[in-house]
Amino acid sequence: MQGAVTSLKRLLLACIACVLGAAALTFVVDPLQLFRPSRLAAFYSDDTRMQNAGLILSQSFDTAFMGTSLAIHFRQSDIDRALAVHSLKLSMTGSNSRQQAFVLEQAIDRGARRVIWEMDDFIFVDAADIEADPYLFVDLYRRTAKGIASYLFSASMAKESLFALLRSVPPLRGPLTRAAPFLPVKFALSDVDDIYALPRDFDVTRGYNAQKTLAAFAYITDPVRSRFLGEGYGYAAMVRHFEQDAIGLIARHPEVTFDIYFPPYSILQFVAMRDASPETLKIVTDLTARIAQRLTQLPNARLHDFRAIKAVTHDLDNYGDVIHHSPAVDAKVLRWLASREYQVDPKAPLASLDELKAQVEAYHVPK
């Protein structure tokens, strides 16, 4: 009996030692660069909701770039070249306005003086409050005791730290860095520019073409699935979220310039709503009219509307589905932002929207 008691004590003490050892390893290696810029070669993760917490603390920047999957494949170096800024890309796939505003607020607090914000209508649908959001680690951004504990006392982070440590051993550095993107480790990217960007050898023609776009259109307008077009859309709630998250943030930071743009979806996005869910199309147009009217009145905000640029939006070869555009369009977006060619005129905030409405009405889907 005494032996079992001793063994039990030993087991529990050894367990505590292991836990503390793992936490110490994560603290020293700090894969997220939450406490200090990396001493070893820095590596990054594609999990932007988590990675952004470390990027905001470890990178230097004057401009924050925010958006959803529509703004995910931009490269920071391209943004910097096109707009003559020192940017930090913080886009998060499927993010909502609460998450985006929260992350932007952290970036502004760390020195961002310009924000480039790709704004979708669907970011304003109802979602969990930021404090209850299971997908955004708010305590990690805030560096609360809970956030730091969840970072340090984590098996996944201990694994990443161990892998980073192995990668820092000179003979292993080369092979492990090359192998990392193909291994089940999160911090696999050695270049901050590659975070959630298309691989450099990506076959753009195969990924973006009219055939795929039309197939996606047929898929979402199928009567079985067309109800999903309007899922979560409610005008009043969306306006409320826009006011709280976007207007609230912009108004709180008059020293920051906000370049906000409506991305160039393919025309089929709106045609799908026209044909399969007209009530959703009305919500979208009413909401973006409201957004245009509100944003153009703010002194520190500029709105750019790319939705009616027919040469891009009607060329279905630019898309991988009805909304996601190719890297060629990414480059155009940056050029348009730099030239302010499609900036919405505060005196006629609905002009581009009216043009879009006319295009949607007139459009015939290719057979």
Next chain:
Amino acid sequence: MLFNSYPFILLFLPLVLTGYFWLGRRSNLAPVIWLAGASLAFYAVGNWQFAGLLLLSIAFNYGVGHLLIVAKLGRSQRRAALALGVAGDLLVLGIFKYAGFGVDNINALFGTHAAVHVLLPVGISFYTFTQIAFLVDAYRGRVAAYALPHYALFVTYFPHLIAGPILHHKDMIPQFEREEGKHPDAHLILCGVIIFAIGLFKKTCLADGIQPLVALAFEARSPSFDQAWLGSLAYTFQLYFDFSGYSDMAIGISLIFGIFLPVNFNSPYKASSIVEFWRRWHMTLSQFLRDYLYIPLGGNRRGRVLRYVNLMITMLLGGLWHGAAWTFVVWGGLHGAYLCVNHAFNALVPTVPSVLARPARIAGAALTFLAVVVAWVFFRAESVAWALRVLRAMADPSNIVFGRDEIAALLLVSIYAMLVWLAPNTQAIMRYDHGNRRVGEALRAGRIRPLILYGASLVLAFGLLGIQSHSEFIYFRF
């Protein structure tokens, strides 16, 4: 409350354990009441709105059981009491679990738009089945009279309440009645902690670790051949480690209290036939279905054809037990069909010569695993159409992506496959013998202690470090 949560491990379990053994020094009944109360609190933390339903269910079944055991009823009266008890249980289960499904089907058939929104009480399938078995055994005269606290603890006992294993009164209640069990046994506590550690590691580091890969097949609009296979295999291993991790944790926690729970898993993916698979997977459910459904239906006593019909009925209902959706019915139907083919094969094909026994076993294991994976696709998919889409992708090798993500996924899936097929299971490591109430004899004798101890401490540490705030057990939904 979840086993894989800090409040449970650091607060609830130590508190309940301390109270249990402290009361155990004073009385034989008080610890039982304490543990039943703690179990109810465990349930109520996440499901307070259904705690009343659980209590009502206990009172109802205990009352009917009392009629069957103690009251001097005639044969027809006993039959009526049993019918009342079972019907009452099934009615409650039907309302909470199947009402929405029934209405959806009526709407689909008749074009109506009726709507029923009933929340599913967690664990209702488990505590209902447990009590039906009790009533049937009481009717058969196989139950001694039990005190209410022991019966209530048997139903609510928190290590099993929410996701099994399905307990049998004959196994459990005598253990609750034993006085020696209420004093701390350092050996059982040590073994319990080790088994719990293995289960926690399986859940937090293995099952939760592979979960994101499941999206490759089941959240993609049109998965490629490799994505569909990798996603389906990821789910196959996620379910395995999730459920077997839960079962290990349940056994480990219970052992700390000095109570032996039945084994629910015995390396099912090592099975060389579907019949063997069901002797190794969710073993307590298989036993329940066999004893309280298949055999009462006639089992194999009424000829070969009726045997197959009974198998199909049993598996279809077993499928529906897992969830009120056609995907579960198809899953159950597939396993029913597999079992029929397996039995027919055994009846028609002569015994394999011994020289071919090993290759035949390997081929059987591969075929069984393949069949199980195909069935899991229906089990996991949102709809039958979605499952068919995944299966079509799995059958179309012309569409292969095999990019970075897929290579990383393949590596991870391969590691899991090696763990499943090459590593010993928990009961083998710990020599857990439920029938003879023995565990860790080598550990007790002082053999292999350092290796087991420090290995267990590492496993426990990583199990604790792997705890995530948004993780739940797959079997909670059933």
